[in-house]
Amino acid sequence: MTTATRPRIACLIGWPAAHSRSPLIHHYWLRKLGIEGGYSIEAVPPEGFSDFVRRLSAHGFIGANVTIPHKERALALSLPDARARAVGAANTLWIESGELRSTNTDVEGFLANLDACAAGWDSAEEALVLGAGGAARAVVFGLIERGIKRIRLVNRTMERAQSLADQFGASVHVSAWDTIGEQLAHAGLLINTTSLGMHGQPALDIDVGRLPLQAVVADLVYAPLDTPLLVAARAKGLKTADGLGMLLYQAVRGFELWFGQRPQVTAELRRLVEADLART
Numbered sequence: 001m002t003t004a005t006r007p008r009i010a011c012l013i014g015w016p017a018a019h020s021r022s023p024l025i026h027h028y029w030l031r032k033l034g035i036e037g038g039y040s041i042e043a044v045p046p047e048g049f050s051d052f053v054r055r056l057s058a059h060g061f062i063g064a065n066v067t068i069p070h071k072e073r074a075l076a077l078s079l080p081d082a083r084a085r086a087v088g089a090a091n092t093l094w095i096e097s098g099e100l101r102s103t104n105t106d107v108e109g110f111l112a113n114l115d116a117c118a119a120g121w122d123s124a125e126e127a128l129v130l131g132a133g134g135a136a137r138a139v140v141f142g143l144i145e146r147g148i149k150r151i152r153l154v155n156r157t158m159e160r161a162q163s164l165a166d167q168f169g170a171s172v173h174v175s176a177w178d179t180i181g182e183q184l185a186h187a188g189l190l191i192n193t194t195s196l197g198m199h200g201q202p203a204l205d206i207d208v209g210r211l212p213l214q215a216v217v218a219d220l221v222y223a224p225l226d227t228p229l230l231v232a233a234r235a236k237g238l239k240t241a242d243g244l245g246m247l248l249y250q251a252v253r254g255f256e257l258w259f260g261q262r263p264q265v266t267a268e269l270r271r272l273v274e275a276d277l278a279r280t
């Protein structure tokens with residue numbers, strides 16, 4: 001079999017290679033689009049990561065998703081685009097003209113999900129972002145890319161928020177965690193990028209009733225699917241965007257880069273992944 005006729009195979013590289021929904025998502029699209037290809041999970045320890053990635057093609061892969069703890073190393077070993085550089089981590093690798101390239105698809109996953117759930121969200125004057133970890137970097141970069149003029153950043157550890165703000169420039173303003181209540185009244189968009197609300201974590205204790213009536217609420221947490229924050233926002237009649245939507249949309253770009261067709265995030269795919277999440 002020649003390289004041209006060999007089925008295209010991508011993989012997820014992690015350590016431990018946790019139970020990921022990526023194979024489910026990519027196999028669904030391969031089936032739907034009638035593409036002969038595959039997507040596997042590769043458990044690679046930190047000490048073996050550089051060698052594995054350098055020999056990605058020799059291992060038979062056309063590209064990869066990268067997850068904990070390899071995302072920063074993946075950035076250093078590849079030619080990153082502006083999104084991966086800004087986020088400081090790469091989650092998608094592909095080979096182009098013999099070079100290993102990388103991007104961070106959380107940015108477009110976040111933006112595409114909001115576009116799908118709350119069209120017009122980017123007319124908000126101010127966004128309130130809770131959290132300052134890796135996911136917050138992708139969110140802040142995406143908000144700036146879409147022209148949100150004022151981003152209020154609040155994190156439990158204020159120094160971490162300050163260093164993120166220093167990186168992203170004048171549109172990002174840091175406030176203390178205990179001022180969230182006051183910030184809500186100005187926020188056309190509220191985004192939870194902390195792990196609060198996740199199974200096993202305390203809920204995010206804020207009063208969404210203080211948000212403007214047209215506000216949009218996004219939560220990156222997807223386990224559970226209906227976080228206390230989203231449930232409260234919907235009860236107030238606010239538009240919401242959930243973490244599963246972001247997870248599905250972030251997978252689109254990798255698939256397109258590896259298999260050459262842009263797949264659709266459908267209700268059927270969502271139901272499939274929802275059912276899988278419900279089993280664990």
Ligand code: NAP
Nearest residue numbers: 131132133134135136156157160193194195220243246247
């Ligand atoms: P991370 O880098 O570890 O950051 C965690 C954030 O949560 C930090 O801002 C941390 O604050 C905050 N936090 C944790 N416990 C807290 C508490 N008890 N009170 C207040 N703040 C708390 O993690 P990450 O990669 O950014 O991920 C954050 C969340 O986003 C996770 O739930 C992850 O599953 C989710 N996520 C979802 C998607 C998606 O596609 N839907 C993509 C990426 C991430 P400190 O700085 O003070 O510790």
